[in-house]
Amino acid sequence: MSLKKFSELFIDLDSCNSTNKKIGILQNYFSSNEALENSWTIYLLTGKNNKRFISGRSLKTLFSEIYEYPLWLIDSCYLKVGDSAEVISLLLRNMITGENIKYQDVSLDELLNKSFPKLSILKEDDKKLRVKEIWENIPIENLLVLNKILTGTFRVGVSIGLITKSIAKLINLDEAIISHRLMGDFIPSEESYKLLIDKNINPSELNYKPYPFLLANTFEKKIIDKSINDFQFEWKWDGIRIQLIKRSGKVSIWTRGQDLINKSFPELVEEISSIKDDFVIDGELLVWDFKQNLPLNFSLLQKRINRKAPSRSIQKSLPIICIAYDLLEINGEDQRDSNLEIRRNNLEKNLYSWLNESKEELSNIFKISDLIYPRNWEEVETFKNNSRDNGTEGLVIKNKKSIYTPGRKKGIWWKYKVDPMQLDAVLIYAKGGSGIRAGLYTDYSFALWKDGELIKFASAYSGLNNTEIKELDRWIRQNTIDRFGPVRSVRPEMVFEISFENIQISKRHKSGIAVRFPRITKWRKDKLIKDADTLENAQKLMLNK
Amino acid sequence: MKEDSSYLIKYTSSGLYCELADAWIDPIKPVKRALITHAHMDHFTFGCDEYISTYETAVIIKERIGKEINIKTYDYEKEFKINGIKISFHPSGHILGSSQIKFILAEEIWLITGDFKRQKDETCKEYEIVKTDYLISESTFGLPIFRWDEPQKTATDISKWVNSSKEKTSILFCYSLGKAQRILNEISKTNFINDIYTHSSIYRMNNCYKKLGIDIIKTKKLEQTKNNSDLNGSLIILPPALNKSSSLKNFKDIQTGFASGWMSIRALRKRSGYDKGFSISDHADWKDILRTIKESKAKNVFFHHGDNEALNKYLKEKSSINVLEFEYKK
Incomplete structure (x- = not known):
């Protein structure tokens, strides 16, 4: 029973990239743990609708107020780390000396069913005291997972399929049954876990559950x-x-x-x-x-x-x-x-x-x-x-x-x-990425020409490979002309081919158009910015579609 | 406050420069006279007329580049003069032979920390607290998210990592000079008993350390083993440049790890492409940078190397120390 155990599971899974080994790790974990804790583990690992008890922003503010710590410094750290829960866990090591404290292990049920839900009914000052108390009574190495659960951002490289496989192997039952049992909403309880690993199949148990989808x-x-x-x-x-x-x-x-x-x-x-x-x-x-x-x-x-x-x-x-x-x-x-x-x-x-x-x-x-x-x-x-x-x-x-x-x-x-629609656009803004892309400029905004002016028309995050991301990051740092908070405005010099699925009129955007699912499909190093497309071209696409 | 041009130490396109002594500190271009803080290759440039360093640094540099250079050596604490400027080396705790450099002109003291750390490391001399008026500090890890674990904990983690996958060959990447010897020393204090192999560049450095009186546990030189399939369960230490290289193809079933201070950040760990990251650094973390500034009693601080925006702002808000920035002159 415990956050400690779950934390170790997270570390093991996070640094493992062999599917078979992951299945082994999960099997070990499930078979040596209590049903209620296992059900919360499945709830967290599948990440279907992990509840957010405190937003990332509030977590940073809470930390800043509890320890009288400058918020700007937390934000500077965030740019490097890309995850509020992790930043706070790392900073907490400066606050908690670890000496003379008797740490307590807590169960996931205690946290997710009692401690965390109760936070929302507390007044600000009581909430601060309570969060401080939770932080300072938990071993430092478990704080990352705790904060991730608190902010509803717990994720680890484990798919539902992998969990299905581990459970199926554990009890030696057909994967399809487990997969079906895991469909729909999984409400953590001792019962729900026992039902999941029940070797007897009761036809009515799956009554309200959807079948696993066939994907093309x-x-x-x-x-x-x-x-x-x-x-x-x-x-x-x-x-x-x-x-x-x-x-x-x-x-x-x-x-x-x-x-x-x-x-x-x-x-x-x-x-x-x-x-x-x-x-x-x-x-x-x-x-x-x-x-x-x-x-x-x-x-x-x-x-x-x-x-x-x-x-x-x-x-x-x-x-x-x-x-x-x-x-x-x-x-x-x-x-x-x-x-x-x-x-x-x-x-x-x-x-x-x-x-x-x-x-x-x-x-x-x-x-x-x-x-x-x-x-x-x-x-x-x-x-x-x-x-x-x-x-x-x-x-x-x-x-x-x-x-x-x-x-x-x-x-x-x-x-x-159908082939996507495409336009060649100019990179004008870049913003720091989060998560695994922390510390790199990976969120880009692109513009099209209108009467000799570049008008922003789409933002895209995906499509470049890691080498290109690094190269572009370096270029962005060297070609920044202005900064607004985390956003850099860059010299208009780079042209990219942007692909998207649909285009339509939008009053919310300055360009007057909105595109669906834009992504970068080519870095057009061969093109000069004068060769980029115009808003007029975009409008033509809209009429012809 | 002084005008930038009257500073004893300036920043030039070749690196930090003491005009009165006509000497550069770890220059990045060939110059007349180079003071070298330590033997890492990003602090050394070929083609200078004259080099000056500690004895250990000189020995390691010559071993690494494999030839003679015009290098003069001084012991730690020993004061020498160039054009009337009193100069001395003081241990910086970064790697064997590494030093801070103190400059005295009349009553004014300047101190360049070079790369330094405050954590315990038995493979080199401990950092010496030196009082100064002006401090030029490195700031590689200048954010409070960096706070190093005890090296023994990291060594235990490495040992556990190898032992939890005995069916595999565990390859740990780390810098061949300094980091490798420190890790080997820490591992020798755990109950790790498996074979350890090192790349020739690391093997050579181990011998060099031994020659200089630092005891490093015995490892096997990697090239001696042609057949690499019987290496399961052993630990192999390689320099990072060999990651993803063809030489890894000789190993059958491997897991890879990287030992560096950057590995304390999950995003960097994930992006690095190694299976596992071990956080251990030969640079000072945030709290030790601040502590060092305080203990140096410096009234004026410059930062160079790494992120210094946060440190600058933090010191301006929280202390009465002058935080200065070099005016870059081409």
Whole structure:
């Protein structure tokens, strides 16, 4: 039982890059620990919805006030370290001498269930005293993990898949079962851990849980050697992948990120409840423009997700639809081992009968994913290239003979995305990165020309390799013309090719446009800044899409 | 306060310079006369007419570069004069032979710390507290996040790391001069009994230390072993330049570690690409930099090497010491 033990686990996992060894470390840990502590460990390791008890900023302020320590100095340290929890843990070593203190080990349950939640009800002064007391009674080497839990930023290089494997090995049970048990929300308790490692499988235990999602691989050229008839083709919608579950009459909507989002979409829950059968459907959620019969922008969907219990008027102004891709279970019968052709037939048969039997409202909100029928691979290419016309981002190609397996297995589904839009833009600002990129300038802002002036149009963080990051970091330091806090304004000299998925009008940005998922695809050292694109070019992209 | 131009020590494009003695301190370009604080190669430049250092530093430099140079040596504390400026070397605790350099002109004392540390290290002389008016301090680790563990703890961690993966060959990277010998010395005090191999450059330095009277535990020279598959469970110490090099391909199943003060930061540890980071440094940490300034009784402080923004600001806020900055002259 303990934070100490968990802290050692963190250190072991953090400095280990062999998957097998990690599994061994986890197995050892689980088998030598109490059920309740194990359940909290799983909760923390999966990091699904780790609660933030104190923000990183507040942690720094608390430290500064408790020890009368200059905040600017903490911020200077942060630039080097990139993680508030770690900065404070490192600084605490200057405050706590470690002599004459009897350290106490605490359980994760004590911290996560009692000490930390109680902090929020304390007044500022009491909170300071309490946090000080917690810090000073815990061995210094465990403070990093403690602060990470406190700020909800605990992460370590362990995937859910790895935890699944360790547990499955530990009790010698099929991985698929453990994986299914770990789906959805995992509420830490002695019970939940015991259920997780229970060798007896109780069919109803998984009732409200989604199945592990099947994920598509990136398109591989080699599949065009096969007959076009081996595959099923659908549009790739840019919404949220969901599992729509109706079991024992109860509806639950789960995202791929394993969030339960019933509350954000009451209209869907209501319509689905009226269907007579029980089922599990794999589908996509979108905000829909019924006039043009096209999906609306992803940001509007995000708006809907963030709004719990949306009013009628929001439901009307941002109407959603669910597009059904696949049928995974019907009236309690698992369909995942049937091949796609059979599942698709069943999906069509059932969905059409539900739509026929119900009022019009259901058909407005619940649709089938239309199949596309290219006659050859050239036509596949054409469909893909025109996919922006109907608001999709490409095609999904599915092997007709495949069964529904968890994860991103090869040879089952492929996503064939339309080429991104691209513009050449000039680097104008850079900001220090955080986490593993601390101390390096890795957050970049790019600009396009407008009437001889460079206007910021996008920020991007990814796309450069480590060598390029270091090179650019050095260049940024040598070519800074101004500083605003952590941001440096740099000499406009470097041109980068920026790729993005979508472009649209935005009143919030000075450039008047917003792009989706921008990233750097090439450092155009061959280009001068006068060769960079103009805002006009960006607007043309918008009109042509 | 004095005008910059009247400072006894200035900063030039070749490095720190004492104009009256016409001598540079650890110059980065060939100059007439070079005072060398210690034998790390980033503090040494070929082609100077004359070098001056401690005896130990001279021996190590000659061993490293493999040839004779015009180098004059003085013992610690021994005062010598150049153009009327009194100069002396004092132990800086960084590595064997490393020194601070004191300059006296009339009643005014200047002290250049060179690279220094205050932690215990049996492979070199302990840092000597020298009183001064002007202090030029290194500030490689000039942030309070740096606070070194006891070296014995790091040595125990290294020993545990090797022993927890006996099926593997453990390769520890560290600087071949100073750090390697310090680590070997610390490891010899743990209960580590496995074989230790060292790269030829480290092996040579170990012998050099022995010649100078510092006892370093016996290690095997790496090149002597052609077949590297029977090295499982042993510890191999290599200089960092060999990481990712083709010579690592000779080993079958390895784990790598890096010993450096920077490894106390997780982001740097992760970015370094080594499996494991061990925090141990031959430079002073934040508290020891501040303590050294205080003990030197200096009224004026300059920093060079490393991040000094935080130190500058902190001293300005918290002390009555003048924090000065060199005006850079090309």
